[in-house]
Amino acid sequence: MGYQEAYDKLEKYGQLHVLKYYDELSGYEKEALLEQIENTDLAVLEQCRHKEELNPRGKITPINVMQLAEIECKREAYTKTGLEAVRAGKVGAVLLAGGMGTRLGSDAPKGVYNIGLTKEVFIFQRLVENLLEVVREAGAWIPLYVMTSDKNHAATTAFFEEKNYFGYRPDYVTFFMQDMAPAADYGGKVYMEEKWKMSTSPNGNGGWFLSMMKWGVTDKIREAGVEWLNVFAVDNVLQRIADPCFIGATIATDSAVGAKVVKKNAPDEKVGAICLEDGRPSIVEYYEMTEELMNATDEKGEPAYNFGVILNYLFRVKDLEEIVARKLPLHIVEKKIPYLDDNGMAVKPETPNGYKFEQLVLDMIHELDSCLPYEVVRNREFAPIKNKTGIDSVESARELCRENGIEL
């Protein structure tokens, strides 16, 4: 993109300050800035001006959840179906590792965090070891696709190399990068991170399939005959990946997506609750739970919105291809954004100073016609690491690992 085109684009979105230092940049820096302006979706910045009207919700009603007792009765048959799908090469796993993990307070990718006490146990290692259990059970390798971002791609790939992929076969591991979104002040003006670079932040985990397309990974998937993708978060160290019983249940119920859920430990627990919204599968975020929804009961007198998602979904690829062109809702999140002040000095704020813009994988569920909420035993499969201490932390995850006989 040439200077004039960049100027016009910035002017259209009220962001001309991005060119403030243009004249003092080197040739290389000028090129980098023009390229960034070309590739950045500046339209999102306007959204923070009418943030409150962004994502209106429809009518929320309860959804049927496949609960533990029912799963136990059918475990053998589901497991058989799931293992057959794995052996036929129909299942791939997608690790979402593009997040910044800011709450954990480390600049490194979250997956390189060592949760070990007497030896090294990295988060990535725990996940790969869990996946390897299914590989061994099925006697077949499962392709693993790892999403990174501009901020952590090099560190993530180098770590996998250094650790010999934790015993996984490297030719079954593919990395791809998600897109970034501009980060802005409360008035919607993009911050500058350097004189030649706008501040950006990963654009949420909702763009994973689009990014796979962009990187040509979906072509590989098609060639390999992968029909199901198990998408999962980096931070749950008890995450069961490509779980044969879950795969079998999703296939047997002919669902477009399976969603692993756990019984919530309190009505206001900070997990999204699975539900129907205007009759379609959906998820209400914890901050959207009203008193009325928290106290609602179903026909058995049980809490009606009692199951939380744990970011472990099994998507049917052909359904993803149908919905990929649809725009997912935009979420605007307050954040600490490093920036250059009026004198061009770098500032690392201690408190939030603006917004980042994200699309979320959980919003894909509402785009699909059917979803199987599938209950798992909380203490066996859910040990998220969001913080250093307290709830959902390194400490609580260590305790859960210990409970599950995992040596740390």
Ligand code: UTP
């Ligand atoms: P979180 O919502 O916990 O975000 O991500 P985060 O960025 O990792 O952590 P904080 O909020 O800054 O502390 C849930 C999952 O989605 C992935 C994360 O890597 C994690 O597996 N994710 C999140 C992405 O892949 N890309 C994103 O842009 C955001």
